[in-house]
Amino acid sequence: MLPIANLNLKDLYQSTFEFFTSLSPSFSFSAFSAENTVSDLSFPLTPTDPTPRPRNLSASADEESPSLRDRLDAAERTDSHNSSFCNPSVGASVAASTLYSMRRENDAIKNELSKTQAEVARWEERYxxxxxxxxxxxxxxxxxxxEIQVLKERERHSPEHHFRSTHFDRRRSCDPAHQRSDSSQSRQIRLSADWSEIHDDTLSQANGNHRRNGSDPYPDNMSTVSEEERAQSRSLETFLNKIDLWSGAQVIQAVQDLNSEILQFAASATELCTFSKQRPNSAKVTQASSEVATRLxxxxSRLLATRDHSQDPMLVQLALQGCISYCxxxxxxxxCIGYQxxxxxxxxxxxxxxxxxxxxxxxxxxxALTHKHIxxxxxxxxxxxxxxxxxxxxxxxxxxxxxxxxTNPQPNxxxxxxxxxxxxxxxxxISKAACRLAQVTREEIMSANFEVIAADSGQLFDGQEMIDAFEDxxxxxxxxLCTTELGLRCSTRKATSDAPASEESIxxxxxxxxxxVLESVVEVIDPR
Known part of the structure; x- marks a missing residue:
């Protein structure tokens, strides 16, 4: 028996395992689990014949090895399928996780889309x-x-221009600097310079003739003409300049910003205050009612004094807007604001x-000059x-x-x-914005006259000149009843002559x- 045992020492573990497997056809894989390794498996060995048979075990193991591996692979696949089939909670959790991640991605895409739409709207407004x-x-x-063309035509038809052109044609043909600009201001400067050159030439000639013919007053006359031309040029530059530092759209925006400030103050003050149905009948109340009636x-004034504002102080807020707009x-x-x-x-x-x-x-x-110097x-x-x-x-x-x-604030x-x-x-x-608007309309706009306007109390409503705050x-x-938001009017004189202008030419x-706000607003605020 010893020689036979020595022949089977090669590949002891694998050959023995396959030996028992080949002799035990009732070997079952039912206890095989994906969590256990091959070394942990327990299987019954029931050989049909306990007496060992002398045979070539190595050759038999080599033949049975592929079949055993195929069975093990099939058992692993079957166990994996059964475990996923028998445990539906695992598949449900995976599906829930996938659905949650998809919802988060959907919410992120929606937020990004809303931001993009807001950005597009902002850029459209800016455009x-x-x-x-x-x-x-x-x-x-x-x-x-x-205006430049009109000034050119006036200068071209003036007799002074004809007189100067006869003296300066030869000089301008030799000097290319006179051909660079055609604006009225540069032309006035060139004319003054040319008069100075003529004055210098004439003065030198007069000094030469003075030694022969005595003194000549002509140079003094030419000097006077040159100074007058320079003064006239400065005067034209000052009083014919129509450059505006503010555009019409900017002035409109300034008035709208002022209206927003007035609305915010009126709403905040009304919300903070409390009102009572009972009103004290004193001399202060009577005097205040008279002054409010004069302004608004x-x-x-009668609506403010007789109605109950404890539940809805909307009428008080409108009156606040009206009194500030009127002021x-x-x-x-x-x-000039604040002047005598x-x-x-x-x-x-x-x-x-x-x-x-x-x-x-x-x-x-x-x-502009008067307002500035004041x-x-x-x-x-x-x-x-x-x-x-x-x-x-x-x-x-x-x-x-x-x-x-x-009741808050109280009269004390x-x-x-x-x-x-x-x-x-x-x-x-609010006061600073109003004073700044006054400075802009008086000192920084030359092409037109801008006026801040408000409708008078008691005036009939005109849809072309005002807007009803409750038109809806x-x-x-x-x-x-009162004006809650200020307006803006632009006046321009169309006549170009120095004759007095009529209303049709403005x-x-x-x-x-x-x-x-119209008097019918009471029916809207408190319908009874």
Whole structure:
């Protein structure tokens, strides 16, 4: 037996395993699991004949090895399939995870799409604004080109031009510098330089003749003419300049920003205040009612004093907007905000007369220079105007709260000071914006006259000149109760001659219609 055992020592583990496998056809793979290795398997060995048979075990193992590997691979595939089939929770969790990730990707794509749409809308608005500005710039260039042509025609037909051309043709043919520019301003400068050269030539000739014929006053006359030409050139440059530092679109935007500031203050102040049905009958209330009626009309003053605002103070907010709009429009109608009243009246009359009798650039330049030098003579005038307007807005607003039955702020000084401290910065911002708008319309715009307008209380509604703030809730017919948003009007003198202009020769356009509230608003706010 020993020699036989020695023959089977080669490949002991593999041959023995295959030996028992070949002798045990009842070997089962039912206990085989994907989690166990081959070394952990337990299988019964039931040989049919326990007596060993002398045979070539190596050859038998080589023949049975492929069959065994195929069985093991088939068992692994079957076990993997059964485990996934018998455990549906694993497949469900995988599907849920996939669905969750797809939803997250979908939400991210939606957010990115909304951001892209908002960006596209913003760029479209910017494109429209730039296109509008470009159109206005082109129109302005066309107007200036026409003015240059008119100045050229005037200069060409003037007798002075004919006289100068006879002296300067030879000099201009030799000097190429005279052929670079055809603008009226450069031509005036060249004429002054040519007069200076002629003066020098004539002066040298006169000095040569002086030794023979004595003194000659002609050089002094030529010097006087040269100085007059220079002064005339500077005067034309000053009073015929129509360059605007602000465009019409920018002025409209400034008025709209001012209206937004007024609306924010009125809404914030009304929301902070509380109102009561009972109103004290005192001398202060009577005086405040009279002053509010003077500013905003008797109808609005009566509505504020008689109606209950404890539930819906919308009427109080509209009255606040109306009183601030009236305050600013009255201040901007003066020649210089904060200046002396009598002097303002006189300067306004002078400018009105000049606007109807002089060319548009002349009257605009006079107003700009006058307004500028008033502020240079009184450097503190701008700060004084801002503080005065701020104080007026507070005083008028507190009068409205008083007659409306407000319990906060109360008529006592402490409550009013708290109200001023709460809204002081906001009201001062409104005053600064109004004063800045006044400076722009008076000093930085030469081509037209811009006016901030508001509709008067008691005026009949006109859809071409104003907008009904509640037009969506009913017909826009009736009488104006107050103005809640300011408008803008542009006036230009079309006549080019120095003769006085009539109303037909003045072009008036409303660039921004004021927004008003009609007396029928009571039916909209409180329908009974």
């Amino acid at each position: 429209k604004t730039l296109e509008k500005t470009l159109k206005e710039t082109r129109d302005l260039l066309k107007v200036r080109d026409k 009309g008797a109808a609005l 600013i429009s009255r201040a901007l109608s003066s020649f 009243s009598k002097a303002n009246i006189t300067l306004t009359q002078i400018y009105t007369h000049m606007f109807h009798s002089e060319p548009q650039p002349t009257s605009s330049r006079w107003r 502020h240079e003579l009184h450097p503190e005038l701008n700060e004084y105007a801002i503080n005065e307007m701020t104080e007026t807005i507070f005083r008028w607003s507190l009068d409205i709260f008083l007659i409306s039955g407000s 000084p402490a409550s009013r000071e708290n109200f001023r401290a709460c809204f002081g910065a906001q009201v001062k911002r 809730y009913g017909s826009s017919d009736g009488v104006v 072009d008036r356009r409303i660039l921004l219609r004021p927004k008003v």
